[in-house]
Amino acid sequence: MATLIDIENRPALRHPEKQKRPDSPIQRKPEWIRVKAPVSKGYAETREIVKSKGLVTVCEEAACPNIGECWDKKHATMMILGEICTRACAFCNVRTGLPGAVDTDEPRRVAEAVAEMGLNHVVITSVDRDDLEDGGAQHFVDVIEAIRAASPGTTIEILTPDFLRKPAWALDKVIDAGPDVFNHNLETVPRLYLSIRPGARYYHSMRLLERVKERAPHQFTKSGLMVGLGESKEEVMQVMDDMRSAGIDFLTIGQYLQPTRKHAPVERFVTPEEFKSYEVLARAKGFLMVSASPLTRSSYHADADFAEMKAAREAKRG
Structure with missing residues (x-):
């Protein structure tokens, strides 16, 4: 399993498809997004x-800056279906290549x-897992059912791939497994998909x-955006409107951080004040829950946010 300290030293092992890309300088992080080891x-x-x-976590594989805080509270985001991705997104630090067999x-x-x-x-x-007929849908179902059996009091949030070009029953099977929160990240604005998320399609993800x-x-839906990739405020606001049209309950917005010199560069560091402005706008548009800050990630404070989202729905109904 990868450690945080070898990310920059081993780009050839993690991202062979990016080796011909020119290096992009990694900007010095501002004070508001520095974290302790x-x-x-x-x-x-x-x-331990x-x-x-023998598990994999996205906390380590994606070099999440919040790993120290979250793991101290025993909050780890499990990454199933292996540690090798079939996509090559320009922002992501997860290894790219041909995955192995599914671990049943x-x-x-x-x-x-x-x-x-x-x-x-x-x-x-x-x-x-574009190599699998169902994109890994059945494995998600198996994990959800196993958790329900072993820890029936635990609420389950899933963050899925887009199941692009997979049969419709694959997605329906995961929905029917009954996760408490169904999350799929849009990641960025439509204009930047070709350069940042070339293997995905914005409107497919929204659909x-x-x-x-x-x-x-009754299922809560959730999606997230990274900012600092060159998007405009108006584009972010349009994505918010698209999300609300799709009935999305929970929006996360966080700062993009460049994993290596071969990844997409940070165009700018968005200030905490701008994040607060995004939060105010999103709440005004009707989201039940909004988490917007430089260090926000999809699963950051997910337990507390889930409780707040449930309370917001109950208050709205009441």
Whole structure:
């Protein structure tokens, strides 16, 4: 499993498809997004549980800046279906290549880890598996069912791939498994998809989230954006409107951070004041929950945010 310190030193192993790209300078981070190195006892305990179960986390693979804070509280986002992605997004630090066979024992180990950590809320994500007929849908179902059996009191949030060019039943199968929150990130504005997320399609991703609401209106839906990639404020606001038209409940907005010199460069660091402005705008547009800050990531404070989102829905209905 990769560690945080070898990311910059091993780009050839993680991202062979990016080696012909010219280097982009990595800007010095402003004071408001610098974090301390993870050294706490809770962090070490979480790492040991994850390692002992032979699991992969997006926290490590994507070099999340919040890993120290989250793992100290035993909040780890499990990444299923392996650690090699079939896509080559310009922003992502997860390895790219041809994945191996699906590990059919993984659902059991994930469920055991969730129970051992005593999680009230868990986030499950995955790499893209374009090589599989169903894009990994059945494996998501198996993981959800295993967690329900091992830890019935745990609420489950999934962060899925887009199931692009997969049969419609694949997505429906995951929806019908009944996760409490169905998350799929749009990542950026439509204009930047070709350069930032070339393997995906903006309107397909939006339609996926709309489909969740059509099939399971009670399920919370969630999506996220990165900013600092060259988007305009007006473009972000248009995406918010598209999300609300699709019935999305929860919006996350965070600062894009460049993993290596071969990845898309940071165009600018968005200030905390601008993030606050985005939050105010999003809440005015009707989202039940908004998390917008430089360090916001899809699963950051997911347990507390889920509780707040449930309360907001109940208050709205009441």
